[in-house]
Amino acid sequence: MEYPTFLLLSLAVTLLLVRRTYSLTLPRPEAKRRSPSEPCSFAVFLGSGGHTSEALALVAALDFSRYYPRTYIISEGDSLSAQKARDLEASKSKIAEFPDVRTDAYRLLETTGDVSQASAAAQYTLLTIPRARRVHQSLLATPPAALYSLASCIYHVTILPLMRTGRSTPLAEVLLLNGPGTCLTLCMAAYINRFFGLPSPRLIYVESFARVQSLSLSGKLLRPLVDRFLVQWPELRKLCPQAEYRGWLV
Amino acid sequence: MRVFVTVGSTQFDPLVAASISTPILHALRSRGYTNISVQCGNFKSVSDLVLPSGAETTNSVKDGVNVEAWRFKPTLQEEYELADLIISHAGSGTILDVLRMGKALIVVPNPTLLHNHQAELAEALAARGHLYASTIPDLPRVIESMDAGKLVPFPALDGSRFQAVLDEEMGYL
Structure with missing residues (x-):
């Protein structure tokens, strides 16, 4: 390749990258107006323990006939969060009257892990x-584990939606995060979508009810990245003016 | 009357040990409490009073109070319901559960936790009158002077707030 052509090409690529990166820093356009009957797909990360309890308290308040299909993202081995999510769905659903049917359907969904199939069967x-x-993992082992986790998030947030439908639907239209760790990798995966102009979930972070005077580490890291950042104490709102305060949410 | 002491899934031996110490049992007795149930979680230190020789539950009478101690139960709901007063570590989950049941609550933040945001939560809720916050040495005094009738009822979960945020963000409002 001749030198001027190469130079022009690199310049074009650089400009494109800069433009795309710059576009990430702009406020996201508002969501399109929806009719009240139009559904909205929803995903939530359940970070175990108190994070899971608070996240599910937020989800429990939602109108399930509007926010579906729902995706509960859990960490490997966190069977307690999985059970709590199932319990919530069962308590909100008529299917709870037929526990055997429910168990079989859900076992199928969990083994296949296919979101589209899930939405058709149980939403x-x-x-x-x-x-x-x-927990207790050595710090040296953290980078590979984090990369593996990120790869999995990118697979589910970026690659799988692409393969499934061309490029029309993201994993979910909105993703609720409330910490800890893994919610940052999910957020990074969503940003990869945004960088390439792919549909990305809108990101909502709700800081824990337990945080009165200081943000959690997840909160500090995610505050500049998410579309909505909510805190549950007015004290914290003063400390972090960009945050929204709507009273206690859990 | 019955008091329930809980440390949740944490290890908080000083609170467990204090809750069955003479000063606290005397304070409880003076307020009419005759039964104390102590959930000690990952309690480590060896004590003749609590969980002797690896037993999972122990019952005894000390300073005129029936003492029952055990480590874990699948759910604490029943214990909360039976109790007239709950003394707890300052975990936010426990606090929400107990306050939503309308029970009197004294929380004792674990002072050995680093970056103790639990203490901030306890103090913020105490300042609003929803519960009493105490340290371990202060516990007898707080028990003797507390007036559960003056606690401010904690509001029920208002799910419409988060639904409104989401509806707004997704274009429904």
Whole structure:
């Protein structure tokens, strides 16, 4: 390749990258107006323990006939969060009257992990991703584990939706995050979609009810990245003026 | 009357040990409490009073109070319901569960936790009158002087707030 052509090509690529990167820093356009009857797909990351309890308290409040299909993203091995998600769905669903049917249908969904199939059958699915860092894991082992976790998030957030439908639907139209660790890798995967102009979930972060005077580490990291950032204490709102405060949410 | 002490899934031996110490049992007795149930979780230190020789549950009478101690149960719901007063570590999940049941609550933040945001939560809720926050040395005094009737009822979960945020963000409003 001749030198001027190469130079022009590199310049074009650089400009494109800069433009795309710059576009990431702009506020996202508002969501299109929806009619009240139009459904909206929804995903939530259940970060185990108190994170899961708070996330499910938020989800429990939602109108399930509007927000479906629902995807519960859990960390590998977090069977307690999986069970709590199933319990919530069962308590909100008529299927709870037929426990045997429910169990079989859900076992099928969980083994296939196919979101489209899940939405057709039960309107929710559990999605398992590897942990970014295991408890008691040595710090040296963290980078590979985090990369593996990120790869899995990218697979589910970026690649799978592309393969499934061409390029029309993201994993979900909105993704609720409330910490810890893995929710950052999910957020990064969503940003890869945005960088390439692919549909990306809108990102909503809700800081824990337990955080009164200081943001959690997840909160600090995700605050500049998410579309909505909510805190549950006015004290924290003062500290972090970009945050929204709507009273206690859980 | 019955008091329930819980440390959740944490290890908080000083609270467990204090809850069956004479000063606290005396304070409880003076307020009419005759039964204490202690969920000690990952309690480590060896004590003749609590969980002797590896037993999972123990019952005894000390300072005129029936003491029952055990480590874990699948759910604490029943214990919350039976209790007139709950003394707890400052975990946010426990706090929400207990306050939503309308029970009197004293929380004791674990002082050994680093970056103790639990203490901030306890103090913020105490300042609004929803619960009492105490340290371990202060516990007898707080028990003796507390007036559960003056606690401010904690509001029920208002799910419409988050639904409104989401509806707004997704173009429904």
